[in-house]
Amino acid sequence: xxxxxxxxxxxxxxxxxxxxxxxxxxxxxxxxxxxxxxxxxxxxxxxxxxxxxxxxxxxxxxxxxxxxxxxxxxxxxxxxxxxxxxxxxxxxxxxxxxxxxxxxxxxxxxxxxxxxxxxxxxxxxxxxxxxxxxxxxxxxxxxxxxxxxxxxxxxxxxxxxxxxxxxxxxxxxxxxxxxxxxxxxxxxxxxxxxxxxxxxxxx
Amino acid sequence: xxxxxxxxxxxxxxxxxxxxxxxxxxxxxxxxxxxxxxxxxxxxxxxxxxxxxxxxxxxxxxxxxxxxxxxxxxxxxxxxxxxxxxxxxxxxxxxxxxxxxxxxxxxxxxxxxxxxxxxxxxxxxxxxxxxxxxxxxxxxxxxxxxxxxxxxxxxxxxxxxxxxxxxxxxxxxxxxxxxxxxxxxxxxxxxxxxxxxxxxxxx
Amino acid sequence: xxxxxxxxxxxxxxxxxxxxxxxxxxxxxxxxxxxxxxxxxxxxxxxxxxxxxxxxxxxxxxxxxxxxxxxxxxxxxxxxxxxxxxxxxxxxxxxxxxxxxxxxxxxxxxxxxxxxxxxxxxxxxxxxxxxxxxxxxxxxxxxxxxxxxxxxxxxxxxxxxxxxxxxxxxxxxxxxxxxxxxxxxxxxxxxxxxxxxxxxxxx
Amino acid sequence: xxxxxxxxxxxxxxxxxxxxxxxxxxxxxxxxxxxxxxxxxxxxxxxxxxxxxxxxxxxxxxxxxxxxxxxxxxxxxxxxxxxxxxxxxxxxxxxxxxxxxxxxxxxxxxxxxxxxxxxxxxxxxxxxxxxxxxxxxxxxxxxxxxxxxxxxxxxxxxxxxxxxxxxxxxxxxxxxxxxxxxxxxxxxxxxxxxxxxxxxxxx
DNA sequence: TATGAATGAGATTTCATTCAT
DNA sequence: AATGAATGAAATCTCATTCAT
Numbered sequence: 001x002x003x004x005x006x007x008x009x010x011x012x013x014x015x016x017x018x019x020x021x022x023x024x025x026x027x028x029x030x031x032x033x034x035x036x037x038x039x040x041x042x043x044x045x046x047x048x049x050x051x052x053x054x055x056x057x058x059x060x061x062x063x064x065x066x067x068x069x070x071x072x073x074x075x076x077x078x079x080x081x082x083x084x085x086x087x088x089x090x091x092x093x094x095x096x097x098x099x100x101x102x103x104x105x106x107x108x109x110x111x112x113x114x115x116x117x118x119x120x121x122x123x124x125x126x127x128x129x130x131x132x133x134x135x136x137x138x139x140x141x142x143x144x145x146x147x148x149x150x151x152x153x154x155x156x157x158x159x160x161x162x163x164x165x166x167x168x169x170x171x172x173x174x175x176x177x178x179x180x181x182x183x184x185x186x187x188x189x190x191x192x193x194x195x196x197x198x199x200x201x202x203x
Numbered sequence: 204x205x206x207x208x209x210x211x212x213x214x215x216x217x218x219x220x221x222x223x224x225x226x227x228x229x230x231x232x233x234x235x236x237x238x239x240x241x242x243x244x245x246x247x248x249x250x251x252x253x254x255x256x257x258x259x260x261x262x263x264x265x266x267x268x269x270x271x272x273x274x275x276x277x278x279x280x281x282x283x284x285x286x287x288x289x290x291x292x293x294x295x296x297x298x299x300x301x302x303x304x305x306x307x308x309x310x311x312x313x314x315x316x317x318x319x320x321x322x323x324x325x326x327x328x329x330x331x332x333x334x335x336x337x338x339x340x341x342x343x344x345x346x347x348x349x350x351x352x353x354x355x356x357x358x359x360x361x362x363x364x365x366x367x368x369x370x371x372x373x374x375x376x377x378x379x380x381x382x383x384x385x386x387x388x389x390x391x392x393x394x395x396x397x398x399x400x401x402x403x404x405x406x
Numbered sequence: 407x408x409x410x411x412x413x414x415x416x417x418x419x420x421x422x423x424x425x426x427x428x429x430x431x432x433x434x435x436x437x438x439x440x441x442x443x444x445x446x447x448x449x450x451x452x453x454x455x456x457x458x459x460x461x462x463x464x465x466x467x468x469x470x471x472x473x474x475x476x477x478x479x480x481x482x483x484x485x486x487x488x489x490x491x492x493x494x495x496x497x498x499x500x501x502x503x504x505x506x507x508x509x510x511x512x513x514x515x516x517x518x519x520x521x522x523x524x525x526x527x528x529x530x531x532x533x534x535x536x537x538x539x540x541x542x543x544x545x546x547x548x549x550x551x552x553x554x555x556x557x558x559x560x561x562x563x564x565x566x567x568x569x570x571x572x573x574x575x576x577x578x579x580x581x582x583x584x585x586x587x588x589x590x591x592x593x594x595x596x597x598x599x600x601x602x603x604x605x606x607x608x609x
Numbered sequence: 610x611x612x613x614x615x616x617x618x619x620x621x622x623x624x625x626x627x628x629x630x631x632x633x634x635x636x637x638x639x640x641x642x643x644x645x646x647x648x649x650x651x652x653x654x655x656x657x658x659x660x661x662x663x664x665x666x667x668x669x670x671x672x673x674x675x676x677x678x679x680x681x682x683x684x685x686x687x688x689x690x691x692x693x694x695x696x697x698x699x700x701x702x703x704x705x706x707x708x709x710x711x712x713x714x715x716x717x718x719x720x721x722x723x724x725x726x727x728x729x730x731x732x733x734x735x736x737x738x739x740x741x742x743x744x745x746x747x748x749x750x751x752x753x754x755x756x757x758x759x760x761x762x763x764x765x766x767x768x769x770x771x772x773x774x775x776x777x778x779x780x781x782x783x784x785x786x787x788x789x790x791x792x793x794x795x796x797x798x799x800x801x802x803x804x805x806x807x808x809x810x811x812x
Numbered sequence: 813t814a815t816g817a818a819t820g821a822g823a824t825t826t827c828a829t830t831c832a833t
Numbered sequence: 834a835a836t837g838a839a840t841g842a843a844a845t846c847t848c849a850t851t852c853a854t
Contacts, residue, residue: 004817004854011818029232032844043819048846116373117380155389158380159370166369167362170319177320177361186358186401193396198389211834235827246836251829410833410838417839435638438823449840454825522779523786561795564786565776572775573768576725583726583767592764592807599802604795617813641848652815657850815854823847830840 012050014040016064019057024106028058062114065107069115073097086148087195090157094164094191095184102172102180109173115165117158149200156198160191215253217243219267222260227309231261265317268310272318276300289351290398293360297367297394298387305375305383312376318368320361352403359401363394418456420446422470425463430512434464468520471513475521479503492554493601496563500570500597501590508578508586515579521571523564555606562604566597621659623649625673628666633715637667671723674716678724682706695757696804699766703773703800704793711781711789718782724774726767758809765807769800 018039022031033054037044051057073096077089084092101108101115108115150156164187170176171183221242225234236257240247254260276299280292287295304311304318311318353359367390373379374386424445428437439460443450457463479502483495490498507514507521514521556562570593576582577589627648631640642663646653660666682705686698693701710717710724717724759765773796779785780792 002854008817033846034844044845045820045847046818049817053845116369152389154380155386158373159366159390159393162369162373163362163366166319166365170361170365177357183358186355187362189400190362190397193400194393197392197396207834214835236829237827240837247828247838248830248836249834252834256828408833414838439825440823450824451826451841452839455838459824522775558795560786561792564779565772565796565799568775568779569768569772572725572771576767576771583763589764592761593768595806596768596803599806600799603798603802613813620814642850643848646816653817653849654815654851655813658813662849815852817851817853819849819851821848824845826844827842828840830838831836832838833836 011040011042011046015042015047015050016057016061020061020065020110023058023061024110028054062111065111066115069097069100069107069111072100087192090160090195091188091191094160095188098164098168098180098184098187101168105172108169111165112169115161115169117161150195150198151200152198156195159194163187163191163194214243214245214249218245218250218253219260219264223264223268223313226261226264227313231257265314268314269318272300272303272310272314275303290395293363293398294391294394297363298391301367301371301383301387301390304371308375311372314368315372318364318372320364353398353401354403355401359398362397366390366394366397417446417448417452421448421453421456422463422467426467426471426516429464429467430516434460468517471517472521475503475506475513475517478506493598496566496601497594497597500566501594504570504574504586504590504593507574511578514575517571518575521567521575523567556601556604557606558604562601565600569593569597569600620649620651620655624651624656624659625666625670629670629674629719632667632670633719637663671720674720675724678706678709678716678720681709696801699769699804700797700800703769704797707773707777707789707793707796710777714781717778720774721778724770724778726770759804759807760809761807765804768803772796772800772803 015036019031019036022035022039026035031054033047034044036054036057037047040047051060070093073093076096077084077092081088081092167183167187168180171178171180171187177183218239222234222239225238225242229238234257236250237247239257239260240250243250254263273296276296279299280287280295284291284295370386370390371383374381374383380386421442425437425442428441428445432441437460439453440450442460442463443453446453457466476499479499482502483490483498487494487498573589573593574586577584577586577593583589624645628640628645631644631648635644640663642656643653645663645666646656649656660669679702682702685705686693686701690697690701710720776792776796777789780787780789780796786792
């Protein structure tokens with residue numbers, strides 16, 4: 001990569017990182033383009049070379065962060081439980097994501113309820129962090145390991161992600177209806193129940 | 204209520220209604236106090252006689268609309284299925300809410316993912332529409348009819364509401380992963396599974 | 407007029423006057439809304455209560471100033487030469503305008519070549535300075551005094567105004583092809599010739 | 610011309626042509642250096658290798674376009690009416706220019722009222738399109754053919770050009786006070802009258 | 813010569829809030 | 834209680850110009 005190209009990527013990354021910090025610290029509305037540019041150490045006009053406006057940079061951040069989150073969970077699964085079956089793998093990923101969000105509340109607050117199925121799909125389509133993999137590939141890999149078959153697996157995963165994102169947010173951020181540690185057994189059990197509901201009789 | 208009092212309530216309602224319309228049409232950020240006052244046919248200064256700022260009026264709207272939504276579902280249950288058991292009643296309410304949101308997409312877009320357990324709780328605390336009832340009363344009434352007992356019923360309802368709100372939003376607004384009509388059987392089935400997971404063995 | 411109304415007119419006038427000063431001193435491009443507001447002693451936002459943008463205030467100024475210029479010439483004619491015939495009156499007005507522009511070069515530079523027939527027409531339509539008179543009324547009055555009849559008098563006046571505005575500008579501002587004093591005899595003579603060319607044979 | 614020289618001229622021409630298009634399409638103020646460079650297919654910095662700023666390129670365009678306009682009229686006169694007398698030649702040129710402006714309204718809108726005596730003079734001084742001729746040469750040639758003599762011919766031509774430019778603009782662009790077709794007889798007649806007013810008694 | 817990323821001053825515009833009437 | 838003119842801080846965004854490559 002040429003020096004110029006390198007420098008460009010550097011500036012863009014700096015804008016993204018500092019925007020994320022500000023969004024999580026002050027919120028989207030209270031963060032101004034000026035804030036972002038200043039913190040990133042670039043001129044205000046430079047921001048507009050890379051992003052259309054505040055919402056543009058936010059969307060790219062959501063895509064990046066969502067993809068990274070899911071990707072980390074999957075990578076960990078491969079490392080820690082390379083032999084896990086499908087159901088076990090799915091529960092491992094759900095648990096991993098919940099734990100990470102619990103430890104990284106600012107990330108959760110930022111992703112808010114955009115942490116959803118469609119966000120994941122979009123994130124895998126747009127994210128530059130993962131180049132040669134798509135959500136479909138991830139899921140297919142998970143399925144390939146499974147001898148059990150499921151009715152409409154995509155819908156199943158959708159429901160699980162929505163439930164994790166939504167219930168996790170409420171529990172972690174507001175402690176409603178109870179802290180995550182208390183909620184988790186019921187939440188995981190419910191996920192288990194949902195999976196069971198989608199299981200097809202063995203062929 | 205005196206004529207003056209009446210007039211005041213009239214202005215406040217007009218502000219609330221027109222704010223709701225604008226929020227759903229243009230979004231919160233793009234709606235200004237001026238817009239709201241103008242559409243409501245009052246002067247800008249008048250807005251501040253009734254609400255603190257834009258976020259104040261939004262919160263009151265969320266509370267009102269959420270409470271109305273849940274209240275209508277419950278009222279309908281009492282009318283249509285006065286003898287429904289607990290589980291049946293819960294499923295009826297879930298279905299009712301989903302249908303109403305599907306038919307009233309602007310309401311759904313406004314409530315967004317604020318359609319959650321905590322919002323319901325808050326809405327019942329703050330809402331002026333329902334004066335002498337609380338969420339607890341509603342739920343207790345539902346439970347009283349039931350002979351079956353549940354482990355941690357509040358968490359159960361929480362999970363169901365989160366799932367409905369989150370999955371319903373994605374499906375109705377974005378058609379992701381599929382339209383509501385297609386999703387509903389799986390969604391209702393999953394709710395059923397969650398309920399089952401919380402059921403205690405008959406005493 | 408109420409105190410508020412009075413104050414409003416005051417602010418608007420102040421904006422108009424100070425904008426005119428700045429436009430003539432620094433030119434349209436170099437004058438900013440901030441400049442105008444500051445010089446007028448009002449807040450920047452106040453500018454936008456009265457004018458859409460810089461071009462809006464400029465157009466109103468052109469209309470006002472054009473109308474005032476023509477109006478002063480006509481008033482002077484009535485005072486100085488109440489018995490002048492049509493041709494004499496027209497030449498008097500032409501001469502009067504030329505002299506005023508020559509003495510008020512900033513006005514001329516501002517009106518530039520917008521000092522034209524259509525500007526006059528517009529100015530009489532829009533200008534608030536002259537309330538109950540229109541260009542047509544002025545011209546009709548001039549004509550009424552005349553026993554001579556003209557082919558297409560409106561076109562005649564149009565050509566004369568265009569010639570005065572255009573040639574006058576060049577001569578006064580650039581001294582091209584010669585200063586006004588030198589040009590005037592030929593210019594007035596040419597106007598005279600144009601008038602003669604429009605004269606109809608006596609009925 | 611070397612290949613490099615050729616390439617340079619090519620870039621300069623491209624900048625000029627595309628600037629002209631943009632000026633006529635969007636106006637001077639709304640056209641940016643970026644726009645021009647982009648449309649011309651060169652980098653922004655390259656613009657500054659050829660022109661000082663936006664006003665520099667505009668002035669060169671006015672000079673070029675004015676000179677071309679007048680030149681075409683004269684060339685046509687030589688071809689179509691090689692034996693025309695002075696008065697006839699002048700009227701022919703006036704008519705030719707009016708027709709061309711009428712057919713090429715964007716050119717007229719661009720030249721606006723810069724279509725004037727001084728612009729013509731400047732254009733002949735600066736224009737690169739006509740290398741070995743000057744306005745004076747043109748006019749002298751016209752005059753040489755004439756046996757009639759005129760008082761102050763330069764002023765005469767000045768007045769005619771101003772009248773054509775100013776009245777033509779109003780008529781062609783705004784249709785004020787009437788379309789060119791309607792205006793032309795009166796306009797040409799007035800020019801004729803002006804010429805007559807400058808004619809000296811035959812020696 | 814040519815490029816185009818970077819600059820950053822500054823222009824335009826918005827809008828929540830106040831306060832005199 | 835109601836008004837709406839006025840404010841002015843602050844936000845967004847532009848763009849001519851420079852300069853390292």
